[in-house]
Amino acid sequence: MIYNVAGLLTGNLGDSEQYEIENVSLEIDGHSLREINGPVRLMRTDQSVLVSAEIEAVTRGVCSRCLEPATMNVVVNMEEEYSPVNVDLVGKSGKSSNRDGSPDDDYYDPTLTITDQNYLDLTEGLGQALLGALPIAILCKEDCLGICPLCRVNRNIIQCSCAESSIDPRWAGLAGLTSKGAKFAD
Numbered sequence: 001m002i003y004n005v006a007g008l009l010t011g012n013l014g015d016s017e018q019y020e021i022e023n024v025s026l027e028i029d030g031h032s033l034r035e036i037n038g039p040v041r042l043m044r045t046d047q048s049v050l051v052s053a054e055i056e057a058v059t060r061g062v063c064s065r066c067l068e069p070a071t072m073n074v075v076v077n078m079e080e081e082y083s084p085v086n087v088d089l090v091g092k093s094g095k096s097s098n099r100d101g102s103p104d105d106d107y108y109d110p111t112l113t114i115t116d117q118n119y120l121d122l123t124e125g126l127g128q129a130l131l132g133a134l135p136i137a138i139l140c141k142e143d144c145l146g147i148c149p150l151c152r153v154n155r156n157i158i159q160c161s162c163a164e165s166s167i168d169p170r171w172a173g174l175a176g177l178t179s180k181g182a183k184f185a186d
């Protein structure tokens with residue numbers, strides 16, 4: 001996911017190039033993202049290259065309800081501006097650059113930088129965008145029934161009879177006590 005944007009930077013405002021990400025895998029912050037696919041559009045703006053991408057990916061984890069392995073689809077619409085280290089290419093138009101050649105911006109994000117060789121590396125930026133789009137809770141399926149709070153079976157596999165009794169799970173412990181008490185009474 002590294003693109004040479006020399007042509008864009010030396011071209012005209014509004015010039016664009018289209019790329020396709022196909023079946024890329026990434027590991028970010030302990031999350032594994034696979035089957036990353038989607039179109040990427042690079043467009044030359046005044047001082048930068050605007051990246052627009054509509055990306056789909058698949059992440060694997062553990063279902064937060066039933067604790068079985070789960071895969072989930074992630075969709076992200078990314079839009080980020082990448083600024084060239086080599087500001088000479090895009091023309092300064094009044095803006096100055098620092099002595100070391102880095103853009104003279106208050107906000108300077110090294111992950112959103114085009115190298116002095118005019119390479120734009122999408123990996124980090126896209127990874128962050130995908131991370132932000134990850135679901136807070138991974139589910140094996142939307143209607144996962146989870147683990148029974150009473151008898152601990154996976155209710156997707158075994159249909160226990162606990163659900164039929166209308167005992168609030170928070171009172172399950174007490175219910176257990178009463179039934180034991182009832183046995184004593186026998």
Ligand SMILES: [Zn+2]
Nearest residue numbers: 063066140144
């Ligand atoms: Zn589940």
Ligand SMILES: [Zn+2]
Nearest residue numbers: 148151160162
């Ligand atoms: Zn149960």
